[in-house]
Amino acid sequence: MTTSTTPTTFSELALIQPLEARLIELEYKQPTPIQAHVIPSVLKGKDLIAGANTGSGKTAAFALPLLQDLFAQKSKGGKASQGSRGNYVSGLILVPTRELAKQVSDSIKSYAVHLNGAVKTVCVFGGVSVNTQMLALRGGTDILVATPGRLLDLISSNAIKLDRVRTLVLDEADRMLSLGFTEELSQLLALLPKQKQTLLFSATFPEQVQSLTQNLLNDPVEVQLQSDDASTLVQRVFNVNKGEKTAVLAHLIKQNDWRQALVFVNAKNSCEHLADKLYKRGIEAEVFHGDKGQGSRTRILDAFKSGEIEVLIATDIAARGLDIEKLPVVINFDLPRSPSDYMHRIGRSGRAGEVGLALSLIDYEDLHHFKVIEKKNKIRLEREEVAGFEVDDVVTEEMLAANKPSAKPAGLGKKKRKKKDNGNSDVWLKNS
Numbered sequence: 031m032t033t034s035t036t037p038t039t040f041s042e043l044a045l046i047q048p049l050e051a052r053l054i055e056l057e058y059k060q061p062t063p064i065q066a067h068v069i070p071s072v073l074k075g076k077d078l079i080a081g082a083n084t085g086s087g088k089t090a091a092f093a094l095p096l097l098q099d100l101f102a103q104k105s106k107g108g109k110a111s112q113g114s115r116g117n118y119v120s121g122l123i124l125v126p127t128r129e130l131a132k133q134v135s136d137s138i139k140s141y142a143v144h145l146n147g148a149v150k151t152v153c154v155f156g157g158v159s160v161n162t163q164m165l166a167l168r169g170g171t172d173i174l175v176a177t178p179g180r181l182l183d184l185i186s187s188n189a190i191k192l193d194r195v196r197t198l199v200l201d202e203a204d205r206m207l208s209l210g211f212t213e214e215l216s217q218l219l220a221l222l223p224k225q226k227q228t229l230l231f232s233a234t235f236p237e238q239v240q241s242l243t244q245n246l247l248n249d250p251v252e253v254q255l256q257s258d259d260a261s262t263l264v265q266r267v268f269n270v271n272k273g274e275k276t277a278v279l280a281h282l283i284k285q286n287d288w289r290q291a292l293v294f295v296n297a298k299n300s301c302e303h304l305a306d307k308l309y310k311r312g313i314e315a316e317v318f319h320g321d322k323g324q325g326s327r328t329r330i331l332d333a334f335k336s337g338e339i340e341v342l343i344a345t346d347i348a349a350r351g352l353d354i355e356k357l358p359v360v361i362n363f364d365l366p367r368s369p370s371d372y373m374h375r376i377g378r379s380g381r382a383g384e385v386g387l388a389l390s391l392i393d394y395e396d397l398h399h400f401k402v403i404e405k406k407n408k409i410r411l412e413r414e415e416v417a418g419f420e421v422d423d424v425v426t427e428e429m430l431a432a433n434k435p436s437a438k439p440a441g442l443g444k445k446k447r448k449k450k451d452n453g454n455s456d457v458w459l460k461n462s
C-alpha cells in the first residue's frame with residue numbers, strides 16, 4: 031500500500047529535531063507504514079480514521095504529531111498554551127483499559143523527553159486514588175490520556191475541563207464506540223468543542239461501528255493497512271476433544287519452550303479454574319482479570335512483561351493494545367465472543383514486525399463460532415490436531431447446520447470415520 035509519495039524516512043516526515051533525536055535513541059530506523067501514512071495528515075490538522083494491525087506503531091502515529099503541534103503552540107504562546115493555566119486540556123486521548131492508558135502515556139512521555147518539559151502529559155484511570163490524579167491535573171495539562179469513567183469523575187469535581195480540546199484521539203476506537211462505553215462516551219463528546227481534530231485508531235472497525243464514526247469525523251482521511259502478507263503472526267487452530275482442552279494446553283506449554291504464554295478465557299472465574307487445573311499438572315500460572323485490584327493488575331502485568339511470570343491467564347481486559355515485547359504466543363483457550371476481539375487478542379503477539387504465534391483450541395461446540403470468526407476476519411485456517419490428542423469424531427456440516435454439535439451421529443465412535451474434507455464435512459478430520 032506504500033505509494034511513491036509515502037515517506038520512508040523520519041526526516042521526510044518533517045518532525046521537529048527533539049522528536050527525531052528521540053526516535054534515533056529509541057532505534058526506530060524508519061516509520062512503520064501506519065506512521066508514514068498518518069503523520070503527514072495529522073500534522074495538517076485533518077480528521078482521520080485509521081485501521082492498522084495492532085502492534086503496528088499506532089501510538090507514535092498520533093503521539094508524535096500531537097506533541098509537535100502542542101510544542102509549536104506552546105512556543106508561540108498560542109491558545110493551547112493556556113491549557114496549563116486553567117484546568118484545561120489540549121490533546122485528549124481516550125482508551126478503554128487502565129493498562130493501555132498507562133502504556134500510551136508512558137510512550138508519549140518517552141517520545142517527549144527532549145521537549146524539556148514543555149508538553150505536560152497526565153494519565154488518569156479508575157481503580158486507584160483520585161486525589162493524586164487531581165493534584166497532577168492542577169493547572170491543567172497539555173495531553174491527557176484517560177479511561178472514560180474516571181475522566182467523567184474528574185470533570186464532575188472540576189479537576190479538568192474539556193472546552194479547549196484541540197485534538198481528540200480514540201484509541202481502540204471500535205471498543206470505545208461499542209455498547210459498553212456508549213453512555214460515558216456520549217457524555218464526554220457533549221463536553222468537547224465542536225471545532226477540533228478527531229483521530230480514530232483501531233485494528234478493526236466492525237460494520238455497526240462504522241456508521242457511528244461518520245458523526246464524529248469531518249471529511250476524514252481514511253487509512254487502512256490491514257495487510258496479511260506483511261504479517262509476522264502465524265495463526266493456527268487445533269481441534270481438541272471436549273474435556274481435553276486443559277490437557278492439551280498443559281502439553282503444549284510443556285512441549286514448547288515458550289518464554290511466556292498469554293492464555294485467554296472468557297470469564298474471571300475461568301481464569302482461576304484454569305490456573306488451578308494447570309497447577310495440578312505442574313504448571314504455575316498467574317491470572318489477570320477485572321476483579322483484581324489495580325495494584326495487583328499492575329504488578330502481574332509487569333512481572334509477565336519481565337518474564338518472571340511465564341503463563342498468564344487473562345480475560346479480554348488484556349486483549350486491547352497491550353504491548354508485551356516479543357510475546358511468543360497467545361492461546362485462545364476459550365474463543366472470544368466477538369470476531370473483532372479475536373484480532374485484538376492475537377495481536378498481542380507478533381508486534382512491531384516480531385515473529386508471533388496465535389493458537390486457538392476448539393472443540394466441536396466451538397466449530398460454528400470459529401467459522402464465524404474466520405468469515406468476519408476474512409481468514410481461513412487449516413484445522414490441525416495435537417499429536418497424542420487426536421480427536422474422536424467427525425463433525426459434519428449437517429450437525430453444524432442443525433446447531434446440535436453435541437448430538438453425535440449414531441454409530442460414530444472413536445476414530446470410526448475419517449473423511450477427506452470434500453466441502454461437505456467440517457474439518458474435524460485429519461489433515462492427512
Ligand code: AMP
Binds near residue numbers: 059061089351
Ligand atoms: P504500538 O502499536 O504503538 O503499541 O507499538 C508497538 C511497538 O512498536 C512498541 O513497542 C513501539 O515502541 C514499537 N515501534 C513503534 N514505532 C516503531 C518504529 N518506527 N520502529 C521500530 N519500533 C517501533
